[in-house]
Amino acid sequence: MNKNKFLTNTSLTLILAISCLACSSRVKYFEYSSKFYRIQVVDSAPFIKYFSIDALGNSELENNTIQWKKSASFIVYKLYRISDSQLDIVQKGKRGSALWTFKFEEKKFSITSNSQGNGTSEGIEFRFGKNKNNTTLLGMMVNSKKTQLPAILHFPDMGTFQLVANYPGVIVDYDASRKEGENYISVILHEANMRQSGLKYTFTAKSVYPLFSGVDQERYAGFRRNYLNLFQVNPRLQVLANNSCSDPCAFTLFLSSMLALKTPPLVDSLTALDLLRMSIERYMNGMKAYGMHGYNGSWEDNNASADNSKSQPYDYLDTYPSLVISACNYIKGSKDMKWASRYYPEIKRWMDIQMKRDYNKNGLVEYELSGNSGSWNGVLRPANWWDTIGFGFEDAFSNALTYNALNLMVVLAEMVGKKVDAENYRHRAEKLKGTYFKTFYDKETGVLAGWKSKDGKLHDYYFVIVNSMAVYYDLVPDDKIKDVMMALWNKMQQVGYTNFTLGIPGNLVSVRREDYTDLNPRWGGGEKADGSDAFQRYENGGASLNWSYYTLKAFKKAGLEDQYEKISDGILKGIDAGSFQGSCTTGGMTKDWKAWKGECWGYEGFLCDGYLALLALNPNDD
Secondary structure, X not given: OOHHHXXXXXXXXXXXXXXXXXXXXXXXXXXXEOOOXXXXXXXXXXXXXXXXXXXXXXXXXXXXXXXXXOOOOOOOEEEEEEEOOEEEEEEOOOOOOOOEEEEEOOXXXXXXXXXXOOOOOOOEEEEEEOOOOOOEEEEEEEEOOEEEEEEEEEEOOOEEEEEEEOOOOOEEEEEEEOOOOOOEEEEEEOOOOXXXXXXXXXXXXXXXXXXXXXXXXXXXXHHHHHOOOOOOEEOOOOEEOOOOOOOOEHHHHHHHHHHHOOOOOOEOOEOHHHHHHHHHHHHHOOOOOEOOOOOOOOOOOOOOOOOOXXXXXXXXXXXXXXXXXXXXXXXXXXXXXXXXXXXXXXXHHHHHHHHOOOOOOOOOOEOOOOOOOOOOOOOOOOOOOOOOEOOOOEEHHHHHHHHXXXXXXXXXXXXXXXXXXXXXXXXXXXXXXXXXXXHHEEOOOOEEOOEEOOOOOEEOOOEHHHHHHHHHOOOOOHHHXXXXXXXXXXXXXXXXXXXXXXXXXXXXXXXXXXXXXOOOHHHOOOOOOOOHHHOOEOOEOOEEOOOHHHHHHHHHHOOOHHHHHHHHHHHHHHHHOOOOEOEOOOOOOEEEEEOOOOOEEEOXXXXXXXXXXXXXXXXXXO
16 A cells, blocks of 8 residues: 555645745745735745735735834745745745745735744734834734734725634734834734644735725725725724724724724624724723823833823713713624623713713703813813814713714613613703703804803804714704705805815814914914914814714705715815825825815824715715
8 A cells, every 4th residue: 555645734735845945946035916916025034025905906006015124033034936926935944844835816815834833933024114004903802912813904095905814713913003213013923833734824805895886986996995994903902093003082982883883794704893892892891092081191101101180180071972872883783682781781881971971950961171261271181082172061062972872872771671761861862952052053153163161152163073963963953954054165165165185174263272272383273362373283273084974964964965075076086095194295294184275284194083984975874
C-alpha cells in the first residue's frame, strides 16, 4: 500500500508550499491592483506599506491610507512571488512552509497564517494614518482593543471591506490614537494557534446600503460609498464615538440608533444594531462619555486624569434622552424582548433622571445653568451638543429630544407590561408638548428660539436645527410648520447662504458675545458685542453636515419639495466630493466645519454625526 495516500492535509500543504517556493522568485516588495483596491506588501514587518480601496470599482486608488512605521524587530523576512496573484512571506533561516500566504482576486484577497503558533510573533498590521483616512473597524469588541470577527473595515469616502475568518471567534487587535506624533488606526491580524491550522482572513470589497430605485445612479455614488460613515468605534472604550480616534458622546448615540434601524446586515450575522447594543451596555455598566459629569477624557492614557467638574458640573440636558432613544430603538429593531425586560429598569432610571430636571413643573426640563446673557465665563459648558453656544435653562433642542424619548418610553413600558409607567410617560409627553411651542416661538421672527433663559428672555439666532427638530418631532402645530420652514428659507436667501455642498449652518445670524461660551475667535467667539467678527467660524454660524437630516426631513414634511431638492442635491454632491473629511490644504484646520465660502474651521478631521443625512437622502425613508 502506498503510504503517500495517507498524507495529512497539513503535510500536503507543506510539500506544496515548499514546491512553490522552489519555483518562485524572491522580491523586495509585491504589489497587486484591481479596480477595487491596491495593496503593497514589503519584506519588513508589519508588511503592509500601501493600501487603498474604491469599493465602487472606479479605480480611484491614489490615496494610500497606510502610515508606514517599520517594526523594530531584528527578524529578517523574505518575500516570494508565487504568481501575479499570490505572495508568500518566509522567515529567513527557517525551513518549512511560508509563515503567511497572500492570495488576490479582483474584489477580495485572503491572508493565511501557516505558522500554527511556532513562527513569528509579529502579525500583519494595517496601520492607517488618521490624517489620511478616518478608518474604523466595526465589530463586537470582547475587550479593549480586541475585536471579534466577522467585522467591517470601513474607509469613509472610499468604501468598505467585509473581514471574516475561517474559524469562529477569531480575535484581531484594533487600536487608535490621536496623540501628537501618532494619529493612527491599527488593525493587526495574528498568526494561527495550534488549533487553527491554516487560519485564513478574507477581505471582500462590499458596499453596504439600503436598496431603492435609482440608487445605482451616479448621483448616489457618495451615498453607496459612505452609508456606514456614521458608525465609528473607539477601540479603547469599545463604544461608538465621534470617530475611531475621538471621544464618545452619549448625547449623539441616538443618531447611530436611527441609522441602525435602517441599515442592512453588515457581514454574516453582524448588524449595526449589535454595535448599538454593545455601546448602550457600556453606558449601562457605568461608562462616562463627553456630556456626562465625571468624564475625564483620558481614554488614551490610563494614567491620565482630568477633573472636568469646573467646565461640566452637570450632565448635558440631551444626554439621557439620547440614551433612552438609543435603547428603545435597539429594542424596536431587534425585537429582543428578553433584553428589553432585563434592561427596562435602567432605561426607566435614565428617563426618570431626565424628568426630575423639570424644576418648575411646567413640563419642560431645565438645565441647571441659567443661560442668561453674560453668565458664561469661558469655562462652563452649556446644555447640549452645541457646546460653545450658551444654551441654558429651558433648551428647545434638548426638550425636543426629551419629548421623543418620552413617547418611546410609552411604547416600551406597554411592551413590558408596565401600564402605570406608560400612562405616566404619556402624561409627561403631553404636558411637554403643551408647553413647548408657546415657550419658544418668537413672534417677531416667526421661528423658534434656541433657549429661554432663567430671566425669561428668548435667545433667537435663527437656529435651523432647533426649528427643524421641532418640526420633525411634531412640536410645531400643523398650521405653523410651513410658515416656520419658509421663514428659515427666506432668511437663508436674505443672508446669502445658498451653497449646500457645504452642509447647513446651525444658525443664520451671529451669536452675540454675551451668549457665546468660548470667547476664543478660533472657536467662534467674537470680540464685537454682536459676534459678527467671528460669524461663520465653527458653531457660530459655521456650515457643516451636522444635523442636516432634520432640516431635510422638516422641509419635506412642510411640503417644500423645491427647497428639499436644492438642499439634498447640494449635500449629495458634497458627500460624493469628500467635502466633510480631512484637512484643508492651508491653515491646518479640517473640513468638518466651514465658513460659507469654504474656509475650514473644523478640528476633528472627521465628525461622523452628520452622516445621518444619508438616511434622509433615501427617497424611501419614512
